[in-house]
Amino acid sequence: MAETEQVPAGRDRLRELLDAVLDEDNHTLTDMAGDAFASPWHFSRQVARGAGESPVALRRRVVLERAAWQLRQGRSVTDVAFAAGYESVEGFSRAFARAYGHTPGHLVGPRTRDEHWLPAPNGIHFHPPTSLWVAGEQGHRSGDEVTALLVHHDLEDTRALLETAKELPEQEYRLPRAPGLQVLPWDGPEESLAAVLAHLVWTTEVWLASVEGADLPVQGGDDPGALLGRHDAVAPRWLAAVRDVSRRGAWGDRLVDALCDPPETFVLGSVVAHVLTFSAHRRQLARHWLRQAGVPVDTGDPIEWLRRRTP
Numbered sequence: 494m495a496e497t498e499q500v501p502a503g504r505d506r507l508r509e510l511l512d513a514v515l516d517e518d519n520h521t522l523t524d525m526a527g528d529a530f531a532s533p534w535h536f537s538r539q540v541a542r543g544a545g546e547s548p549v550a551l552r553r554r555v556v557l558e559r560a561a562w563q564l565r566q567g568r569s570v571t572d573v574a575f576a577a578g579y580e581s582v583e584g585f586s587r588a589f590a591r592a593y594g595h596t597p598g599h600l601v602g603p604r605t606r607d608e609h610w611l612p613a614p615n616g617i618h619f620h621p622p623t624s625l626w627v628a629g630e631q632g633h634r635s636g637d638e639v640t641a642l643l644v645h646h647d648l649e650d651t652r653a654l655l656e657t658a659k660e661l662p663e664q665e666y667r668l669p670r671a672p673g674l675q676v677l678p679w680d681g682p683e684e685s686l687a688a689v690l691a692h693l694v695w696t697t698e699v700w701l702a703s704v705e706g707a708d709l710p711v712q713g714g715d716d717p718g719a720l721l722g723r724h725d726a727v728a729p730r731w732l733a734a735v736r737d738v739s740r741r742g743a744w745g746d747r748l749v750d751a752l753c754d755p756p757e758t759f760v761l762g763s764v765v766a767h768v769l770t771f772s773a774h775r776r777q778l779a780r781h782w783l784r785q786a787g788v789p790v791d792t793g794d795p796i797e798w799l800r801r802r803t804p
Contacts (some may be wrong), residue, residue, distance in 0.1 A: 507543040514540060514548045514786050515555060520578060522548055545614035554611050555798050557592050560585070561609035588752045594732030611693065613643035637739040640765065644735045646795045647772050648728040654779050655724060657790060658690060658717040665786045666717070676771060676778075686782050690777050691715040700768055701731050703748060704761070710776035735765055 512518060513528040513536070525548050528534035560573045568576075574585035574597075589597045592611055597604045658666060669684040676683050676692065683689050698710045713723050738744060744762035759803045780790045791797065 510536070510540050510543060510548075511551075514552050519552075525552075544617060546617075550675070551617065553588075554592070554613060555617070555619045557589060558609045558611055560589065560597075561593065564597055565609065573597070581596070590729060594729040594736060597756055607770060612638040612645070614638075630671055641732075641736060641739060642799070643769055643795070644765070645733060646798050647769055647776075648697075648724075648732060650776055650793055650798065651772065652721070652724055652728070654693075654776060654783075654790075655690060655717050655721045657783060657788060658686060658779075659721075660719075660788055661686070661783075670782050670785065670788075676775060683778075686779060687715050689779050689782070690717070690720055693772060693775050693779075694720050694727070696768060696771065697731050698723065698727050701727055701734060703759075704734050704764070707732075738765070740760075 510529055516525070516528055519525045519528055522533045522648055526533040527755075529536050529539075531539065537548055540546070542553065544551060546554075550663055556577050560577045563573045563576070564570065570586070571582050571585045574582045577585060579588070597695050602672035610629065665686075667685050667687045670686070671684050674682065674684050676689075683692055695712060698712075702708065702710050713719055744760075744765075746761045748759045748761055748764060749757075776793055780793055783790045
């Protein structure tokens, strides 16, 4: 709404905007804006200011939350995909996996009221069977949502760096750029882009195995193509594991890591913080060395990342 617009008493303008965003017949920004009697630009500004999320991103997220709930009620993936407005089951499955960290087929049976909720910059979520849940100012698990966003950014940023590293000649990729550098004493030297990027992927693989109680994973190849394959295999599982910790409120639970010799005990929240801390350091190291090699890269800023994902 314009800065000078007077909202009549009792009128909930944000709810009117949300209704326009989520109306079944409004598939485009123009449709939404028309329903709210506003221009697309003005409508986008109103929604973003009130909800902290663009109309298109808000609709996409809530529709996926509804789809997850419907799948838990026993609806088929095909029915849910087309009900969500996707043109193919494959397109829906890709979008679902990016959002939830696993494919639609992994969902079984209804559990908690909010298990289908995705991280959001607001308290607005799909609430079954057909309505919205709009949390108050304190929101629901707002701190957890920030953590989930950080984890999601970490995984997508790592993948972007691995794609960028494919442009480098082998000699530049393996060139020692900081002789003797050790990010963590027990991880050994990380003197090259190859070593730093390999540790980015390996750290996630090892901690996921610890959380899942699995055996120590086999360390694969460290060329960019091999690392991309390893990353794409572990990233959705790690994201799903962190979201499961969030859902259960298990940040203070303790993990007995039998992969250590002797076994050690860690608080789950500290494990996630550890992975995020040293991943952020390694990602910035990789950026610095990519620039040294003459490859332009962005800053890795989560603000810019989120803007790109929510136009």
